[in-house]
Amino acid sequence: MIKDFLKKYWYRYVLGILVLVLVDLSQLFVPKLIGQVVDHLKLPNPDQKYIWLMISWIMGIALGMAILRFFWRYFIIGASRRFEYVSRNFLFEKLMSLTPGYFDQNRSGDLMAKLTNDLQAVRMALAQGVVMSVDATFMAIMTVFFMGSTVSWRLTWLSCIPLPGLAFVALFFGRMIHRRFREVQREYSSLSELTEETVSGVRIVKSFSANDRIHQLFNERSQRNYQSAMSLARVSSLFFPLMTFFAASSQILALSFGGKMVINGTVTLGEFIAFNSYLGMLTWPMMALGWVLNMIQRGRASYQRLMQIVNETPQVQDPKDPVEIEKIEHVEFKNLTYRYPGTERDVLKNVSFSFNRGDMVGIVGTVGSGKSTLVRLLAKLYPVERGRIFINGVDINDISSENIRKLIAFVPQESFLFSDQVQRNIAFAQQKIDFEKVVRYAKLASVHDEIEKFSDGYKTVVGERGVTLSGGQKQRVTIARALYTERDVLIFDDCLSAVDPETEEKIIGALRKNYREKTMIVITHRLKVLKDADMIIVLDEGKIVEKGDHEQLIELDGMYARMFRKQMIEEELECE
Numbered sequence: 043m044i045k046d047f048l049k050k051y052w053y054r055y056v057l058g059i060l061v062l063v064l065v066d067l068s069q070l071f072v073p074k075l076i077g078q079v080v081d082h083l084k085l086p087n088p089d090q091k092y093i094w095l096m097i098s099w100i101m102g103i104a105l106g107m108a109i110l111r112f113f114w115r116y117f118i119i120g121a122s123r124r125f126e127y128v129s130r131n132f133l134f135e136k137l138m139s140l141t142p143g144y145f146d147q148n149r150s151g152d153l154m155a156k157l158t159n160d161l162q163a164v165r166m167a168l169a170q171g172v173v174m175s176v177d178a179t180f181m182a183i184m185t186v187f188f189m190g191s192t193v194s195w196r197l198t199w200l201s202c203i204p205l206p207g208l209a210f211v212a213l214f215f216g217r218m219i220h221r222r223f224r225e226v227q228r229e230y231s232s233l234s235e236l237t238e239e240t241v242s243g244v245r246i247v248k249s250f251s252a253n254d255r256i257h258q259l260f261n262e263r264s265q266r267n268y269q270s271a272m273s274l275a276r277v278s279s280l281f282f283p284l285m286t287f288f289a290a291s292s293q294i295l296a297l298s299f300g301g302k303m304v305i306n307g308t309v310t311l312g313e314f315i316a317f318n319s320y321l322g323m324l325t326w327p328m329m330a331l332g333w334v335l336n337m338i339q340r341g342r343a344s345y346q347r348l349m350q351i352v353n354e355t356p357q358v359q360d361p362k363d364p365v366e367i368e369k370i371e372h373v374e375f376k377n378l379t380y381r382y383p384g385t386e387r388d389v390l391k392n393v394s395f396s397f398n399r400g401d402m403v404g405i406v407g408t409v410g411s412g413k414s415t416l417v418r419l420l421a422k423l424y425p426v427e428r429g430r431i432f433i434n435g436v437d438i439n440d441i442s443s444e445n446i447r448k449l450i451a452f453v454p455q456e457s458f459l460f461s462d463q464v465q466r467n468i469a470f471a472q473q474k475i476d477f478e479k480v481v482r483y484a485k486l487a488s489v490h491d492e493i494e495k496f497s498d499g500y501k502t503v504v505g506e507r508g509v510t511l512s513g514g515q516k517q518r519v520t521i522a523r524a525l526y527t528e529r530d531v532l533i534f535d536d537c538l539s540a541v542d543p544e545t546e547e548k549i550i551g552a553l554r555k556n557y558r559e560k561t562m563i564v565i566t567h568r569l570k571v572l573k574d575a576d577m578i579i580v581l582d583e584g585k586i587v588e589k590g591d592h593e594q595l596i597e598l599d600g601m602y603a604r605m606f607r608k609q610m611i612e613e614e615l616e617c618e
């Protein structure tokens with residue numbers, strides 16, 4: 043990532059560094075000029091004109107430096123911002139190319155931190171890091187050189203003795219301050235996380251009468267936040283006095299030895315004043331050396347973390363020469379045994395079944411029996427070994443994910459809406475909203491009437507700052523979103539669980555009636571919904587235990603029949 047970037051933008055760095063060196067050089071002449079003014083003032087009859095000339099020079103240099111400073115900042119800081127921009131987009135795109143398995147294993151908070159903190163650390167190293175290391179090294183060498191050559195080498199060495207102390211303080215304290223600062227940030231985010239969760243989960247907190255417990259938790263975290271802030275304050279309050287101590291010691295050395303030299307007449311007063319300004323100018327590069335080492339170290343560590351994302355390969359690999367599928371005519375699962383990447387347990391065992399275009403397939407079973415896993419594999423969200431799933435007789439591994447997702451509309455078990463208008467949620471990922479289509483599918487998903495009643499109808503914003511939809515409303519909006527894509531295969535993963543049974547039956551029934559030619563895979567806990575299904579698969583602990591249509595399964599009088607009878611009785615009880 044960095045290599046490509048530097049290859050493209052090296053000239054900006056070269057230009058920036060050149061300008062930076064120019065600024066440093068001009069800066070170095072100022073004390074010399076001031077020294078000359080002082081010595082001139084000591085002459086019996088100083089020439090006013092000469093002094094004005096010198097002042098104009100100093101002003102001219104200052105102006106030139108101001109302009110040049112703009113340019114090196116523009117070149118170097120600008121380049122690093124460019125790096126941040128390009129890499130952030132690149133990383134985001136990379137993340138989007140990864141499959142859900144990656145996100146099972148990496149918490150979103152960590153990913154957020156990588157895209158913000160780590161990227162920032164790399165940017166800092168590329169901007170301030172580069173600038174400071176060039177600036178500090180060059181300035182330190184040149185200043186010492188000017189001091190030694192124009193005043194006295196002996197005085198220079200003597201006065202510089204305490205200066206490495208500055209670099210060490212900057213290095214070690216810098217590291218400590220940074221560590222504690224991170225700690226403060228961590229504590230702070232854990233505190234705000236708790237606050238946010240408690241506020242958004244306030245109904246649960248109240249209904250469980252958990253006020254005291256939450257309050258205690260809050261207090262604990264709040265206290266940790268305070269303590270970490272204090273420990274940071276302690277270190278940073280020590281930092282500046284220490285810096286001043288080293289800087290002042292070198293001034294004292296300069297005064298005591300240099301003063302003697304002025305009295306002896308070895309150096310002039312003007313030279314001595316110039317010397318002192320140079321010494322003051324050395325403080326910064328010394329400190330900078332310490333900071334910069336930290337910065338570059340941090341930048342490297344962050345860069346390595348970012349490269350982990352870059353080097354991540356999607357768990358689902360796309361084939362080199364994909365077979366293009368126009369329509370899904372036939373799907374076959376063949377002895378499919380499956381475990382999730384990085385786990386040790388088979389969640390599907392020897393599953394075999396097949397269906398054709400236009401079929402309605404029901405999948406039922408106890409919780410955790412592998413229903414969702416089965417359809418996730420068909421949607422190619424997780425990798426599956428060869429020879430297990432075939433579409434039109436082609437191994438699913440030979441078909442690109444893109445191709446499959448163009449054919450399948452998948453409504454997952456957890457409904458998720460973006461904080462956006464209802465109509466945009468339904469016409470998700472489309473440039474233009476076809477409003478008629480939106481309404482048509484909202485009607486089909488039996489949610490139109492309710493949307494109409496919202497204050498802004500289809501323009502109502504849902505989510506965090508908008509209207510809170512009920513669980514059932516959310517589910518039906520996500521169904522409308524899937525229908526809007528007008529794919530040939532619809533997969534509903536238990537996505538009507540929060541809707542009352544009659545409405546669920548009505549929605550599935552209407553879909554079935556309207557779309558005879560579409561293939562539907564319906565996972566549900568309400569068996570009545572599946573009475574018209576062409577085939578029902580009953581899963582238990584990853585195995586298919588029964589297979590057939592409603593009548594056949596009732597006749598079989600097994601698990602399905604038992605579950606069905608139980609639901610019938612419950613329904614009757616509810617009616618009474």
Ligand SMILES: Nc1ncnc2c1ncn2[C@@H]1O[C@H](COP(=O)(O)OP(=O)(O)OP(=O)(O)O)[C@@H](O)[C@H]1O
Binds near residue numbers: 413414416
């Ligand atoms: N991303 C995942 N990584 C690892 N294991 C998983 C993952 N998702 C599900 N599992 C495990 O796989 C098994 C089957 O899960 P699955 O979600 O397919 O069940 P399900 O039949 O859909 O259940 P439910 O009716 O509760 O939705 C479970 O034991 C679950 O713990």
Ligand SMILES: [Mg+2]
Binds near residue numbers: 415
């Ligand atoms: Mg499930």
